[in-house]
Amino acid sequence: MDSEFRHWGLRLGYLIHDVSRLRRVNFDRELAPLGITRSQWWVLAFISRNNGLPQTQLANELDVGKVALGSLIDRLQQGGFVTREPDEKDRRVKRVFLTDNARQLLNDIEPVSSDFNGRILEGVSLEDIKSTSRMLAKMKENLIVLSNGNRSKGGAEDDDLD
Template identity: 45%
Template sequence: MPLDDRRSIGFLISDVARMMRAAFDRRVQRIGLTRSQWLVLSLLYRRPGVSQSELAEMLEVERPTAGRMIDRLERKNWVVRRPDAADRRVKRLFLTPEAEDVQAEMGRIAETLLEDAMASLAPGERLALTDMLGRVKGSLTAMAPA
């Protein structure tokens, strides 16, 4: 495959991801979410009870930055900090029931967005695209350092 074709595929994947994030941002704006907030809520939904340090690592931000994000979400009553049972210096993060409702709405928005974005693809094409991207992701995962 010529180098230009590989660059084109990489550009398309990057551009589609960027456009999906921007479209999602526009759709969740009505419920008062910023991109960083929806990322935090999504991570805490998938990993309830992570520490602030672990969250910062997952978000690839500094701990003080993660702390400020959590402060804002706490003020919205979407996140609570609880002391770790084994180490009181560590705070564990959990979604509140209000945030779980927001997370459910985010899920509905994401599902609709994906349906809208893939509307021009036949069901078989959707499955093929998902399979191919999964294999590319697997190759990249295998290349990552341990």
Template identity: 40%
Template sequence: MARLLRRAFDQRAQGSGLTRAQWQVLAHLFHNEGSNQAAVAEALEIEPITLSRHIDRLEVLGYVTRLPDPNDRRARRLHLTETVQPLLNDMRRIGMSVLAAALEGVDAEETERMIASLSRMRANMAGRGIEMPDNPGEATEPSPQLQKVLS
């Protein structure tokens, strides 16, 4: 589902001239204004040099600015500029449109249950980290419904 949502977003955002990775940087900065590059790279699970290239491009476009970190003279804090605001508004509209299309025919109660289930699953995984059980036999078999979805 996540892959389909990303593809739909990519298709609708094609005219922006930005890559998905650049969109992800902008989205992260929108929610985490003033983060340093190391924190952004870690959050996006990309190498710092890769992030630096994305930031270079976004800076040339006038969308992002690097400011000195008051606590670490070697670090830079990333901030969005006013120039990017119309693009962020477009991104929000595209995202809402894709989500509306995905949720078509799904009523509010089903949506709330899905959100609660996904939140619970996320908490379960976060509580366990990324480690798998030492003994694969300890893992429980997925339910028949889940097996059908996974196949």
């Protein structure tokens, strides 16, 4: 790896970190008037695509500790956004479901999120967004391989991002 590549790779890492942090902070600010945090929204959005998942599987899918997720689910349940229901086959397993209140909140958040994304992507071309998305998907894929203890390079590209 040459020095210019190392320089830009390091710069990219810092930018990814800074953009992610700033996006989280600012999105929390955008959601505050709706009475929800970005973390709660993230859980609700995931559940909306996987309604009825067992709580332990939800923790695994979100890569969040069971205790941390349990606290988030507690707050969401107290707010009337989710219910926990026992699994039909194993009563020890709790499945998490969205309520109508959560569906309405997600509908209310959509224009806020869309407007926010439009503002942070102002001046960025669609081609740049696509290219960066492909690059980040590949980096994510490589990181997943590394986290699984495999140091091999390569892999399928994420065609869904074209």
